[in-house]
Amino acid sequence: MRHHLLIFIFILQQFDFNSQVVADYSNPEHWMISPQDDTSLHKAFISDTSLLSYADVFYVYPTVYLNKKEKDWNVSIDNKEQRERAINVTRLQASAWAESGRMFVPFYSQAHIRSYTKLEEGGRKALLKAYTDVKNAFQFYLDHYNNGRPIILAGHSQGSTHLMLLIKDFFDEKELQKQLICAYMPGIGLKEDEFKSIPLLTKGDQIGGFVAWNTFKRRYKTKKYNDWYKGTACINPVTWDRSAYSKRSLHQGFLFWDEKMYEQAFKTHLVDGAVWISIPHVPFRSLSFTLKDYHIGDVNLFWKDIRLNSKNRIQTYKNSHDAEAANN
Numbered sequence: 001m002r003h004h005l006l007i008f009i010f011i012l013q014q015f016d017f018n019s020q021v022v023a024d025y026s027n028p029e030h031w032m033i034s035p036q037d038d039t040s041l042h043k044a045f046i047s048d049t050s051l052l053s054y055a056d057v058f059y060v061y062p063t064v065y066l067n068k069k070e071k072d073w074n075v076s077i078d079n080k081e082q083r084e085r086a087i088n089v090t091r092l093q094a095s096a097w098a099e100s101g102r103m104f105v106p107f108y109s110q111a112h113i114r115s116y117t118k119l120e121e122g123g124r125k126a127l128l129k130a131y132t133d134v135k136n137a138f139q140f141y142l143d144h145y146n147n148g149r150p151i152i153l154a155g156h157s158q159g160s161t162h163l164m165l166l167i168k169d170f171f172d173e174k175e176l177q178k179q180l181i182c183a184y185m186p187g188i189g190l191k192e193d194e195f196k197s198i199p200l201l202t203k204g205d206q207i208g209g210f211v212a213w214n215t216f217k218r219r220y221k222t223k224k225y226n227d228w229y230k231g232t233a234c235i236n237p238v239t240w241d242r243s244a245y246s247k248r249s250l251h252q253g254f255l256f257w258d259e260k261m262y263e264q265a266f267k268t269h270l271v272d273g274a275v276w277i278s279i280p281h282v283p284f285r286s287l288s289f290t291l292k293d294y295h296i297g298d299v300n301l302f303w304k305d306i307r308l309n310s311k312n313r314i315q316t317y318k319n320s321h322d323a324e325a326a327n328n
Helices: 002-013 080-097 119-146 158-170 175-179 223-229 285-290 300-327
Strands: 031-033 056-060 102-106 151-155 180-184 209-211 268-271 274-277
Touching: 031 080, 056 080, 056 119, 056 158, 080 102, 080 151, 080 300, 102 119, 119 158, 151 158, 151 300, 175 180, 180 300
Parallel strands: 056 102, 056 151, 151 180, 180 209
Antiparallel strands: 031 102, 268 274
């Protein structure tokens, strides 16, 4: 009996139940969406396929690793629960760019939400670990799929954090900047001069730079606003410029949790580092009063605005390069 018990203990010791699976982007299982393993996650949102053969979209999903009971700083990319959450978010967020090009979405060993408030206690290391996955996924994409195609970068919250680092490593003062249409990075505080050669775009048809915004309620002057967003780069994602105000009639569409589009749902006001909006005209409107800010909706609140703007920028890029080719 003792002999069998020792064998059982030995077998258990061979397994690390808290181990992290190392990301390998040659493995289709480590991609949520790629041409090699297209799950058609956004099929219901695509009616215009004209740009899918022209441009690529590299999307990084926001923080879904939120459970306060979790002790690990990073979640393994094969964690089923986290994968399901990431897929749900990606379906409703990244779909805003689904008509803008081939979609690439890697799973990554995401950092826990507490990483942002405990940077020195392990958060910085966790975020950099998560970024290493994103960086490796992007490098694999460049090596095996890009072939000189123009690129849109898209993300939200933690996803935007990783895109910021990605831009510094691959685009800022690099040859690849020529292929950048636009980087959409809502949900984090970016300085306007965050990059050396990648500017904040302040017109809706500009290319080769980034856009950012953070969404708040009218009473936006909270501790979060003062600590994270005041003084940061921000445009109005309805007008795509620095207009201080846009009326409801200009708002293109909010993709709500019921998966219905609500147009002309709110008016917007651009302030220092943020955009505050009026209470959206959607079902269960009263629930909006319980939210401290609208961070969770930074993308979906402007879903149709993003879709139209992204396609507009791609057309600008295409026209510019077609004209250049004709002159040569």
